Amino acid sequence: MTAAPDIAGTWALHGATLGPEGDTLYEWDAEMTLSASASSFAVAIETTGFKTSRSISFAEKLTALPSGEWHLRYGYEADPAHFATESHTFFGLSQLTFAPDLQSAEGTSCNYNGRYVVMLLQARRQEPA
Numbered sequence: 001m002t003a004a005p006d007i008a009g010t011w012a013l014h015g016a017t018l019g020p021e022g023d024t025l026y027e028w029d030a031e032m033t034l035s036a037s038a039s040s041f042a043v044a045i046e047t048t049g050f051k052t053s054r055s056i057s058f059a060e061k062l063t064a065l066p067s068g069e070w071h072l073r074y075g076y077e078a079d080p081a082h083f084a085t086e087s088h089t090f091f092g093l094s095q096l097t098f099a100p101d102l103q104s105a106e107g108t109s110c111n112y113n114g115r116y117v118v119m120l121l122q123a124r125r126q127e128p129a
Contacts, residue, residue, distance in 0.1 A: 002064045005102050007072075008036040010126040013045060015109070015119045025117070026051075032123055043074055043094075046082070054082035055090075068100035072107075089113055096121060 011032040017025045030047040043057035060074040077091040096107035105123040 004036070004041075004062055005070050005098070006036075007062075007070070007098055007102055007125075008034050011105070011123040012126055014122045018118045018120065043072075043076065044079070045076070053090075054079040055092075065097070070098040070102075072096045072098065072105075094121065096123060 011034065013030040013032040015028050015030065017028065019025045028047055028051060029049060030045050033044045033046075035042045035044075041060045041062060043060065044054065046052070046054045055076040056079045057074040057076050060072065063071045063073075065071055073093070073095045075091065075093055078089045080089075090111055090113050092109055092111035094107060094109035096105040098105040103125045105121075107121045107123075109119040109121055111117050111119070
């Protein structure tokens with residue numbers, strides 16, 4: 001069994017929300033925090049700019065790929081404790097593939113229950129403060 005990589009920390013996340021024909025409706029930025037312990041893993045994303053929201057993960061799964069990359073899949077939902085998402089709910093599914101050097105990741109996400117959109121994701125590891 002391969003030991004899980006150290007991807008915990010803060011990541012700069014850039015997203016492009018796509019329309020039904022695959023055109024970009026808008027782009028957004030967020031801070032993605034990955035937390036890990038011996039028995040669990042968690043993802044929290046807080047967007048910045050003109051649309052603010054915060055989501056928290058559930059049912060996370062991290063898998064090693066033969067290429068040396070790592071594939072993370074998880075469900076997410078609105079954080080009811082965050083001011084921007086306390087009055088509405090949404091949920092979705094995301095997947096990110098981390099480069100072998102664990103400094104970047106790319107993936108996709110789909111959102112349901114109010115937004116019904118597909119997003120392209122790009123993440124870059126932030127240097128510790």
